[in-house]
Amino acid sequence: MARSAVGVVFCNIQDKNIPELSALRSIASVPFAGRYRLIDFALSNLVNAGITTVGIVTKNNYQSLIDHIGSGKEWDLARKDGGIILLPPYSNETDAPYTNRLEALKGITVFLRHRNEDYVVLYDGDAVARLDVADVIRFHEESRADITMVYHESVGVESHYYMTLDTDRSNRVKAIRINPKLGDKKVKMYMSVMVIQREYLMNIIQNAVQSGFSSFGRDILSKNLDTMKIYGYKFDGYYTGMASLPTYFKANMDMLNKDVRNELFGARDIYTKVRDSAPSKYIEGAVVKNSLISDGCTIEGTVENSILFRGVKIGKGSVVRNSVLMQETVIGSGVKLDCVITDKNVVIRDRRHLSGCEELPYFVAKGKML
Amino acid sequence: MQRKKECVAMLLAGGQGSRLYALTNNIAKPAVAFGAKYRIIDFPLSNCVNSGIDTVGVLTQYEPLELNEYIGNGQPWDLDRIFGGVHILPPYQAKKRSSWYEGTANAIFQNMSFMKKYNPDYVLILSGDHIYKMNYAGMLRAHAESGAACTIAAIEVPLKEASRFGILNVREDGSIYQFEEKPKVPKSNLASMGIYVFTADKLYKYLEEDDQNPDSSKDFGKDVLPTMLNAGEKMMSYRFEGYWKDVGTISALWESNMDLLGTDPTFDVGDPTWKIHSRNPLAPPEYISDTGEVDNSMIALGCEISGKVKHSVLSSNVVVEKGATVTDSVIMSGTVIKSGAKVCYSVIDENVTVGKKACIGADKDDASGITVLGRNIAVADGARVESGKIIDKDYKGE
Numbered sequence: 001m002a003r004s005a006v007g008v009v010f011c012n013i014q015d016k017n018i019p020e021l022s023a024l025r026s027i028a029s030v031p032f033a034g035r036y037r038l039i040d041f042a043l044s045n046l047v048n049a050g051i052t053t054v055g056i057v058t059k060n061n062y063q064s065l066i067d068h069i070g071s072g073k074e075w076d077l078a079r080k081d082g083g084i085i086l087l088p089p090y091s092n093e094t095d096a097p098y099t100n101r102l103e104a105l106k107g108i109t110v111f112l113r114h115r116n117e118d119y120v121v122l123y124d125g126d127a128v129a130r131l132d133v134a135d136v137i138r139f140h141e142e143s144r145a146d147i148t149m150v151y152h153e154s155v156g157v158e159s160h161y162y163m164t165l166d167t168d169r170s171n172r173v174k175a176i177r178i179n180p181k182l183g184d185k186k187v188k189m190y191m192s193v194m195v196i197q198r199e200y201l202m203n204i205i206q207n208a209v210q211s212g213f214s215s216f217g218r219d220i221l222s223k224n225l226d227t228m229k230i231y232g233y234k235f236d237g238y239y240t241g242m243a244s245l246p247t248y249f250k251a252n253m254d255m256l257n258k259d260v261r262n263e264l265f266g267a268r269d270i271y272t273k274v275r276d277s278a279p280s281k282y283i284e285g286a287v288v289k290n291s292l293i294s295d296g297c298t299i300e301g302t303v304e305n306s307i308l309f310r311g312v313k314i315g316k317g318s319v320v321r322n323s324v325l326m327q328e329t330v331i332g333s334g335v336k337l338d339c340v341i342t343d344k345n346v347v348i349r350d351r352r353h354l355s356g357c358e359e360l361p362y363f364v365a366k367g368k369m370l
Numbered sequence: 371m372q373r374k375k376e377c378v379a380m381l382l383a384g385g386q387g388s389r390l391y392a393l394t395n396n397i398a399k400p401a402v403a404f405g406a407k408y409r410i411i412d413f414p415l416s417n418c419v420n421s422g423i424d425t426v427g428v429l430t431q432y433e434p435l436e437l438n439e440y441i442g443n444g445q446p447w448d449l450d451r452i453f454g455g456v457h458i459l460p461p462y463q464a465k466k467r468s469s470w471y472e473g474t475a476n477a478i479f480q481n482m483s484f485m486k487k488y489n490p491d492y493v494l495i496l497s498g499d500h501i502y503k504m505n506y507a508g509m510l511r512a513h514a515e516s517g518a519a520c521t522i523a524a525i526e527v528p529l530k531e532a533s534r535f536g537i538l539n540v541r542e543d544g545s546i547y548q549f550e551e552k553p554k555v556p557k558s559n560l561a562s563m564g565i566y567v568f569t570a571d572k573l574y575k576y577l578e579e580d581d582q583n584p585d586s587s588k589d590f591g592k593d594v595l596p597t598m599l600n601a602g603e604k605m606m607s608y609r610f611e612g613y614w615k616d617v618g619t620i621s622a623l624w625e626s627n628m629d630l631l632g633t634d635p636t637f638d639v640g641d642p643t644w645k646i647h648s649r650n651p652l653a654p655p656e657y658i659s660d661t662g663e664v665d666n667s668m669i670a671l672g673c674e675i676s677g678k679v680k681h682s683v684l685s686s687n688v689v690v691e692k693g694a695t696v697t698d699s700v701i702m703s704g705t706v707i708k709s710g711a712k713v714c715y716s717v718i719d720e721n722v723t724v725g726k727k728a729c730i731g732a733d734k735d736d737a738s739g740i741t742v743l744g745r746n747i748a749v750a751d752g753a754r755v756e757s758g759k760i761i762d763k764d765y766k767g768e
Contacts, residue, residue: 265654270654282667
């Protein structure tokens with residue numbers, strides 16, 4: 001159980017990676033794996049580590065996020081003491097809302113000052129992983145680190161902003177590279193999850209503001225590796241961040257893998273908002289293979305290698321392959337889809353054929369009728 | 371000014387449901403699973419909330435543990451309220467008396483102070499035995515307009531089945547002139563649904579009188595309602611035309627589950643204008659594998675299907691392994707059907723393990739009845755359970 005830590009989840013900081021999905025919502029509230037939103041992983045991992053106070057750092061387009069989180073009760077975060085604390089951007093006539101992580105942190109200093117927990121876990125809301133945050137905090141304490149950065153050894157995917165770490169044998173971080181070119185060799189990708197002493201973080205923020213710094217990674221972390229004790233925590237499980245639309249597509253498809261699914265959901269401790277949809281109905285003649293089907297669906301056609309969110313309807317004679325269909329997507333009859341992502345409330349009329357490929361899935365925006 | 375509620379609902383949930391046999395060995399009937407994700411009590415509770423009734427007393431007595439836990443603070447039904455909400459009402463020890471609930475009327479009588487706390491104009495009495503969607507607001511309005519002391523919801527049943535029910539004999543204006551409890555030769559086919567609206571003061575008066583009557587069996591249908599009629603109180607029937615099913619027997623429970631299937635189901639639980647609320651399972655979407663086949667069925671979250679499922683209703687977290695078949699069956703949550711097993715025309719309760727190549731029941735057309743497996747048991751690999759059997763202990767075969 002984590003001793004005295006508070007969570008801070010950044011919801012918009014990676015929005016630029018998938019403009020298709022984050023045009024109308026924060027990246028953290030992008031629907032995922034049939035019935036979840038990306039932020040469910042961050043929130044559940046924090047809660048499962050015994051953390052009962054989580055600050056939610058938002059910036060814009062956060063209506064769907066707030067609708068999803070509600071009072072926080074689904075994550076046991078509707079609390080008298082702490083619980084979910086929404087931290088919308090601070091702006092006035094002279095200060096615009098934050099444009100980077102450092103400004104976002106500056107905006108939450110009042111929140112940080114009023115807590116009394118020892119540690120802060122900074123967590124990006126788009127990281128899909130079942131991470132044992134309590135173990136990261138234990139590691140942080142045992143290595144007497146100032147900062148612990150969680151990384152995942154993999155080939156990695158380039159995005160708007162990412163970091164790789166070099167660590168020595170004692171796991172001390174020796175170099176931080178920002179947006180390096182990635183080849184096919186494995187690198188230590190920073191998962192955008194960090195543990196840091198609360199007061200230490202407040203000092204960093206104050207100094208950075210006085211020095212006029214603008215980048216948390218570039219100006220602070222990577223420049224002070226000699227004076228700051230920064231350690232890397234290696235995470236060995238399944239992890240994916242949301243670098244691009246194809247990454248999002250692949251991550252959904254990864255959920256069809258039994259081992260990945262068991263790792264993430266086997267313990268049944270990833271929480272999400274519930275909606276009281278009826279169970280899904282498979283009509284006579286329906287064919288469903290290698291697919292995840294959420295509740296409220298009605299399937300009359302064929303579905304293969306696909307993820308169906310709540311309330312999706314598949315008409316007679318339609319064939320849906322390798323696709324991700326979000327909530328309330330309605331597929332008419334005789335439709336053929338291959339490598340398609342439909343956002344919420346999309347209607348595909350009878351006999352339409354749409355196809356993309358894994359590298360470039362065909363995307364249909366929210367509410368569109370084709 | 372004292373705060374009040376126009377209507378308080380009292381839900382009788384203490385029944386054992388003995389005709390569900392192994393399914394109610396350890397749980398009260400209203401807590402029995404239904405329709406892949408629901409429990410029977412979700413229907414009256416959702417009806418209350420959807421009808422604008424936000425104060426519900428749930429009277430429990432028989433095996434209440436699971437029911438209490440399920441209802442919790444009432445949040446899944448939006449019944450966690452500052453004033454009102456759902457309250458579990460078990461029998462209790464009082465200064466002058468303490469006893470179990472001795473009958474439906476006595477159960478309500480013992481909770482007079484609960485009702486009076488809300489100073490209601492009307493009291494709605496419900497039971498936790500039926501699957502139906504009903505807007506109680508219409509019935510309340512009809513009751514208020516007629517000025518009756520009591521209004522009883524009634525539904526037409528096939529005349530040949532009428533002798534299983536409490537039958538209402540009514541005049542043209544719907545007023546009741548006679549009750550017949552399970553008559554051998556019924557005069558009408560208008561059956562009481564066990565749903566009563568009382569004007570609160572009348573209810574209190576007759577419950578107090580009934581409590582003083584040593585000859586009374588303390589039952590609404592047998593005692594209180596006939597007494598009121600004989601005393602000349604105005605009693606009205608309120609016609610309900612829709613799906614209403616007493617799921618008090620294994621076959622009725624099975625049939626009612628099957629009524630949910632198909633594009634145009636006999637009973638639609640997916641109606642967005644009348645949502646059935648429930649405590650949702652914490653599970654990922656169901657997964658149908660490459661070898662899975664699902665036909666004309668309803669499957670809940672968290673299931674993993676690698677075998678064949680046909681004309682069946684599966685609750686959350688059920689596993690059907692490769693080569694297993696499930697046909698014409700109701701499978702409740704957490705049950706595992708191992709590879710090569712065959713399940714036909716059965717009702718299998720929660721957390722059962724059906725061993726490899728085991729055979730449960732027989733094809734519907736050849737079966738002598740529905741096969742039932744009680745919760746938390748294991749059927750050994752290769753074991754055969756004959757059709758119509760009810761098993762509630764681990765089973766190794768004969």
